[in-house]
Amino acid sequence: MVRVGIIGSTGYAGAELVRLLLQHRDVEIKWYGSRSYIDKRYYEVFQNMFQLVDDKCLDDNMEELADMADVIFTATPQGLCASLVNESILNRVKIIDLSADFRIKDVPVYEHWYGIEHKSPGFIEEAVYGLPEINRESVKSARLIANPGCYPTCSFLSIYPLAKEGIIDMQSIIIDAKSGTSGAGRGAKVNNLYCEVNENIKAYGVLTHRHTPEIEEQLSYASGKEAKIIFTPHLVPMNRGILVTAYAKLTKSVTYNEVKEIYDSCYNNEKFVRVLDEGVCPETRWVEGSNFADVNFKIDERTNSIIMMGAIDNLVKGAAGQAVQNMNLMFGFDETEGLLGVPVFP
Amino acid sequence: MVRVGIIGSTGYAGAELVRLLLQHRDVEIKWYGSRSYIDKRYYEVFQNMFQLVDDKCLDDNMEELADMADVIFTATPQGLCASLVNESILNRVKIIDLSADFRIKDVPVYEHWYGIEHKSPGFIEEAVYGLPEINRESVKSARLIANPGCYPTCSFLSIYPLAKEGIIDMQSIIIDAKSGTSGAGRGAKVNNLYCEVNENIKAYGVLTHRHTPEIEEQLSYASGKEAKIIFTPHLVPMNRGILVTAYAKLTKSVTYNEVKEIYDSCYNNEKFVRVLDEGVCPETRWVEGSNFADVNFKIDERTNSIIMMGAIDNLVKGAAGQAVQNMNLMFGFDETEGLLGVPVFP
Amino acid sequence: MVRVGIIGSTGYAGAELVRLLLQHRDVEIKWYGSRSYIDKRYYEVFQNMFQLVDDKCLDDNMEELADMADVIFTATPQGLCASLVNESILNRVKIIDLSADFRIKDVPVYEHWYGIEHKSPGFIEEAVYGLPEINRESVKSARLIANPGCYPTCSFLSIYPLAKEGIIDMQSIIIDAKSGTSGAGRGAKVNNLYCEVNENIKAYGVLTHRHTPEIEEQLSYASGKEAKIIFTPHLVPMNRGILVTAYAKLTKSVTYNEVKEIYDSCYNNEKFVRVLDEGVCPETRWVEGSNFADVNFKIDERTNSIIMMGAIDNLVKGAAGQAVQNMNLMFGFDETEGLLGVPVFP
Amino acid sequence: MVRVGIIGSTGYAGAELVRLLLQHRDVEIKWYGSRSYIDKRYYEVFQNMFQLVDDKCLDDNMEELADMADVIFTATPQGLCASLVNESILNRVKIIDLSADFRIKDVPVYEHWYGIEHKSPGFIEEAVYGLPEINRESVKSARLIANPGCYPTCSFLSIYPLAKEGIIDMQSIIIDAKSGTSGAGRGAKVNNLYCEVNENIKAYGVLTHRHTPEIEEQLSYASGKEAKIIFTPHLVPMNRGILVTAYAKLTKSVTYNEVKEIYDSCYNNEKFVRVLDEGVCPETRWVEGSNFADVNFKIDERTNSIIMMGAIDNLVKGAAGQAVQNMNLMFGFDETEGLLGVPVFP
Secondary structure, X not given: OXXXXXXXXXXXXXXXXXXXXXXXXXEEEEEEEOHHHOOOEHHHHOHHHOXXXXXXXXXXXXXXXXXXXXXXXXXXXXXXXXXXOOHHHHHXXXXXXXXXXXXXXXXXXXXXXXXOOOOOHHHOOOOEEOXXXXXXXXHHOOOEEEOOOHHHHHHHHHHHHHHHHOOEOOOOOEEEEEEOHHHHOOOOOHHHXXXXXXXXXXXXXXXXXXXXXXXXXXXXXXXOOOOXXXXXXXXXXXXXXXXXXXXXEEOOOOOHHHHHHHHHHHHOOOOOEEEOOOOOOOEHHHOOOOOOEEEEEXXXXXXXXXXXXXXXXXXXXXXXXXXXXXXXXXXXXXXOOOOOOOOOOO | OEEEEEEOOOOHHXXXXXXXXXXXXXXXXXXXXXXXXXXXEHHHHOHHHOOOOOOEEEOOOHXXXXXXOOEEEEOOOOOHXXXXXXXXXXXXXXXXXXXXXXXXXXHHHHHHHHOOOOOOHHHOOOOEXXXXXXXXXXXXXXXXXXXXXXXXXXXXXXXXXXXXXXOEOOOOOEEEEEEOHHHHOOOOOHHHEHHHHOOOOEEOOOOOOOHHHHHHHHHXXXXXXXXXXXXXXXXXXXXXXXXXXXXXXXXXXXXXXHHHXXXXXXXXXXXXXEEOOOOOOOEHHHOOOOOOEEEEEEEEHHHOEEEEEEEEOOOHHHHHHHHHHHHHHHOOOOOOOOOOOOOOOO | OXXXXXXOOOOHHHHHHHHHHHOOOOEEEEEEEOHHHOOOEHHHHOHHHOOXXXXXXXXXXXXXXXXXOOEEEEOOOOOHHHHHOOHHHHHHOEEEEOOOOOOOOOHHHHHHHHOOOOOOHHHOOOOEEOOHXXXXXXXXXXXXXXXXXXXXXXXXXXXXXXXXXXXXXXXXXEEEEEEOHHHHOOOOOHHHEHHHHOOOOEXXXXXXXXXXXXXXXXXXXXXXXXXXXXXEEEEOOOOOOEEEEEEEEEOOOOOHHHHHHHHHHHHOOOOOEEEOOOOOOOEHHHOOOOOOEEEEEEEEHHHOEEEEEEEEOXXXXXXXXXXXXXXXXXXXXXXOOOOOOOOXXX | OEEEEEEOOOOHHHHHHHHXXXXXXXXXXXXXXXXXXXXXXXXXXXXXXXXXXXXXXXXXXXXXXXXXXXXXXXXXXXXXXXXXXXXXXXXHOEEEEOOOOOOOOOHHXXXXXXXXXXXXXXXXXXXXXXXXXXXXXXXXXXXXXXOOOHHHHHHHHHHHHHHHHOOEOOOOOEEEEEEOHHHHOOOOOHHHEHHHHOOOOEEOXXXXXXXXXXXXXXXXXXXXXXXXXXXXXEEOOOOOOEEEEEEEEEOOOOOHHHHHHHHHHHHOOOOOXXXXXXXXXXXXXXXXXXXXXXXXXXXXXHHOEEEEEEEEOOOHHHHHHHHHHHHHHHOOOOOOOOOOOOOOOO
């Protein structure tokens, strides 16, 4: 049994990690970390866990945890993981960081967009960007995983095949993304109150959202060219789900079948990425609760453009599910172990 | 023009007061009180007011306000109004208190259920319980109005005719109430976050909710007998609306027509209480945004019981609308002025 | 592998059966029955099943199905199962009927409340009311299961221990129930459109809902006395979940600990019924997607009453999950097989 | 008093017309047309109208109506108005058509996108596209108004100033739009059931939505150049509201102040279009229930692009409110009469 510690287990991503890991056959959770609820029973915070988890919440202590666990998930605010990690810890335990601390290779870019100083720049090079569909082999041998952001996961999986194939203009990409409210976290903020979110849709973080450089960096790797995107996130009155509608100019004339073939050749062997049938648009309801990413596209000859669409559950493929997928690879488990839950509808 | 001051204008009830008063022909708002947003423009807190209100939010100052206004609405936490009011102020300005401070005549009962000391017990006797359908004449000449609670308004209007007529057992009443989330206020609490409320229904404050003694007191007045109720509020994933489903034993055998006649004789001349047609159940959607209270009933011969049902918009008839209705009576306006907005559906 | 046929697989309960059975280790679905979508691929109706189910929908044909399957689930409108079942079929295949056809032992009562003639009264006696917590042993050997209704399951599990123990007056029970909208089915009706349900709560079927006699019959068995209830269902703007708030007069004075002991002795060995800690109210969000029923109670000395509360997922413990639980018992599987999914929150 | 007839008064747009017209001082509704509910009282369809409207629903009969009314609103499916209108009718009564029949000047374009033959092409030339902010003078003297579509209204008001000024590339415009579910109409369709829409976001009609040519035509008029757009509508789980996020390439370098000045010069005298403060994004909640269109923009120097944003209530400024605004102009009323309702929040 792999021993797991979770730092930040009482946020939404942390709670989803718990849900998924409880359904994983080879894992035992040893540490329910939560600064806000120290000494409270975990099920008192999340009553769905009543009679399933009896542990109490513990304070953050990565040193101690490194001796008790084989892997630590950090589902914490930006900067925390970078401030705790060191060589001694990484020698003893693997870390899967769900924050953004190790996602961006360029330190000044990180510090500019996140507005904080990076405390462990020395580990950025080593950290593996944990998108298994792209970096599977590196993930397997990694000590430190930078688990991708929710928007970047959905955006990247939607665009990646065409970026890699070179058939879209990497300077023309517009990503209009829509997210459920669990993506805003469990902090007590007026803006996230029920009555503020319900019966409303809004854009936010226009041209300033911190997932922008992460998406650009990964798209640049994929295409071998500098990607420059416009990224506009929106908040939707629903709990879970991210939908991406992305637009790009085509660099050459292509048919439906040619593009379908490009997607299929990327994802045919991927269990968790589903290229939908012609004409079927991804919808968040069809992936809810699951680790699936549904993608599809539509060509617009009139404007020589292509629309790329994707849907994920932001808490699963966009956070906790992908983290478990990375863990499975790192410990030699079947990549899908604990992740085969069928999407829950309605 | 009547000059109005609002203390607590940036909560949901305060904002609804602003919305209604802006549509009132004989009123001018002089004071947008808000401790949390002092010096911020009101429209920056509520962008629906952009280009409609240009004022800045002001700190609480009832002394100063008493000289600037003809009437003050206090949409504030329990205890604040009682701590500010005094004879000098009441000599200069009328007060409509949307908190519970002056609703309950029995000070120990108030202090027991609310857990705070009452700072102005001397004004309780004078304060008029501002349910115009019952206390219209007293309201007209009042200096100090205790504006009823949202649950009590809906519960009382549903049950009142039968309590007054003496055909229900006043010790057998069970009120199962359901409220939209704006009733929980605009405070930043985890429990009221979108993801906590959405896709959920729960009871809360079971047997301990502070509206219990208010309902019992008013029902006792209406029936002339001591009322003892069970009151169970529930939180519903919607913004506005209260639905009451109340149960009582009948004290004698009655027909539909007899009961209908009892309701009609109470409410036939009431603009804002609608006794629905036979078999039609009140629904919150049909009163949303309006000052209507829809009521109806159903007799169960099998158990010698009656089901009394009511629906209101908790922010209008349950708070701000009723407060404006009281103001209209106090200043000699048409009782319906500013309150004839048609319910908004969908 | 047990071979399963589903008649009515494209309603919400049918779809939930598919979801749960796909996660069951010992089962293979052989027949996706759906009159409305004959020859359409199942995943075209429910895109969450894309790449998980490749079968086409088939017409109803119980004769043929009896030869291909070991068990048939009928998730169909009232009357259909009763019109199809016969001795020859029951000799070949077990049937778990999710409709109400075999739930009520008294044919005139069934025909009165459902307004249709019963086509197979001869099998009512044999049919087992499939509430495993009560009828576990009978379920194991049954050929025909009457799978309980969603409201009855939640109501009964909340009230059963006290009814059995005789400490509540069986003529005083009031059940105020609240359901998510999946309980209304997947038929195209104006009343169930998004804009009609959203931002609304309403009672419906007041004193006429067809689950009333089912609850009364089961409570009468449990208590050995005739139960007469008031049952009021409400429609809540959420997808899943039923919350029951039930009220009854106590027949004698009891303490919290005595009542807790009564609940515990009933449910301590039940995996799927959770008696919550003192003061914790059941909420639908904590059971969503799972087979759990959460129950609790609160004593009101003031009125010599008790409030009994319960929450289930109407599609799981209230329909498909309970059906699978019954199947597990009938085929000698672990009762929890396929049903250990952790509740999904948020 | 202007006498009004409504054909299609029991759809969502028709019901909103009724709500607004009841609050209009100079209007009397003479005809509640509804094929589906003939002879039913209007308030039985919409209980919010109980005690406000006592009329019964009437069948469609434009001939008869032309003699009884001064103006007819047609809130009907595509093709109906075109099939009923003729010179004799237009000589007697003004028509405001909320369907698309007279919005597009090019008949083959209409017939291609709508898939039906146009029955009255002779009146297309005469019909005025009823966007008062653009065509105010023509509206005043019109006999036949083509009331703009909901998406086109929001898209056009967001983009118009820049199109007119020539600072955006008219072939580069991408409109990513999000709509509440009332836009899908009140027809009983599975796709619009509560459980299908709730907890979901999806794109639909990708590259095929019929509002595309309407937007292109109007943008071409505004800019004097052929506009070619990508238009992607999305369905959002909320009742009301449209949000438009539009992207275009700039044709020259501009500053915030320059662009702000362009918007202001267009809309400074427009009561219903609000150009928000710098950095404030339009949100649907701030316009709900009102006739406001909130717009704003953000310049992206990195990609030489501009993001244009707009929010309206699809049933008010996107349908019924705009129709009343047109009526006010046609009959010489104050343009804002009946339309000054403050946005309802929450």
